[in-house]
Amino acid sequence: MSGLLTKSLGRDVRYFEIVDSTNNKAKELAGFKGLSHEAGLTAAEGMLVIAEEQTGGRGRLGRSWHAPYGKGIWMSVLLRPQVCLEIVYQMTMITAVAVMRAVREVCGIAPEIKWPNDLQYEGKKLCGILTEMSAEADRVNYIVVGIGINTASAGDLIPPQITHQMTSLSEITGKPVSRVKLVQEVLQELEACYDSWLAGGFPELLEEWKSHCNSLNRQVAVKTLHEVYTGWSMDVNSDGALLLKLDNGEIKKFVSGDVS
Numbered sequence: 001m002s003g004l005l006t007k008s009l010g011r012d013v014r015y016f017e018i019v020d021s022t023n024n025k026a027k028e029l030a031g032f033k034g035l036s037h038e039a040g041l042t043a044a045e046g047m048l049v050i051a052e053e054q055t056g057g058r059g060r061l062g063r064s065w066h067a068p069y070g071k072g073i074w075m076s077v078l079l080r081p082q083v084c085l086e087i088v089y090q091m092t093m094i095t096a097v098a099v100m101r102a103v104r105e106v107c108g109i110a111p112e113i114k115w116p117n118d119l120q121y122e123g124k125k126l127c128g129i130l131t132e133m134s135a136e137a138d139r140v141n142y143i144v145v146g147i148g149i150n151t152a153s154a155g156d157l158i159p160p161q162i163t164h165q166m167t168s169l170s171e172i173t174g175k176p177v178s179r180v181k182l183v184q185e186v187l188q189e190l191e192a193c194y195d196s197w198l199a200g201g202f203p204e205l206l207e208e209w210k211s212h213c214n215s216l217n218r219q220v221a222v223k224t225l226h227e228v229y230t231g232w233s234m235d236v237n238s239d240g241a242l243l244l245k246l247d248n249g250e251i252k253k254f255v256s257g258d259v260s
């Protein structure tokens with residue numbers, strides 16, 4: 001990719017017209033722990049898998065992610081940080097910050113972060129992030145950060161029943177978006193955030209995350225697989241968990257769910 005200013009992210013690009021899921025492909029190319037990695041048979045940190053279309057795009061909580069041809073940025077980045085499992089969740093938060101910065105820079109709009117990891121604009125979803133990993137004992141073997149950004153008109157993009165919840169960059173700005181420029185910016189911002197994270201900069205990144213989060217300090221409903229809880233969203237901790245003061249005064253911690 002000419003003009004890319006990163007050291008490692010996106011230096012090895014695996015482009016596909018059609019793939020089931022860029023996350024699946026990245027995991028396949030990452031290979032398995034042990035010999036194949038040592039022998040250099042598996043992809044190195046920074047590999048970018050990107051596709052025009054995903055036929056089996058995946059979202060959080062086992063959902064599918066609609067990713068039609070040319071209508072968005074469907075990308076996954078392979079990372080191999082020497083970190084323990086407990087902090088991997090932070091990578092999703094960092095990615096949200098990086099994509100938010102990139103969209104602001106390239107498109108001149110300021111999306112908000114909706115807990116846990118969506119980017120929204122005026123209450124509609126613009127981007128989703130799916131982080132997956134492989135680990136051995138308590139050490140990370142690799143992390144795959146999957147990013148889906150809707151760039152084309154939401155009417156084309158989304159099955160009719162959920163169109164009202166989704167938006168796209170061209171719908172917001174009224175202009176076509178250069179996907180190449182945006183991918184480059186995402187990679188550059190992601191590398192900057194990742195380097196800062198590895199150097200111990202998570203507290204600052206978390207503050208930036210919170211300052212753009214639209215799910216904090218307000219009355220919300222959190223829907224989990226089985227129940228809906230209502231209360232005051234007090235904070236998000238460094239594990240990415242949402243702390244909710246329930247209407248009965250109890251404080252409850254959520255690691256996943258949907259907030260509204």
Ligand code: BTN
Pocket residue numbers: 020021022023024054056057058059060061063065067073074075076118127128129130146147148149
């Ligand atoms: C969500 O909001 O539920 C997360 C959606 C993540 C979608 C992206 S598109 C690129 C990558 N490949 C996938 O299969 N999913 C992620």
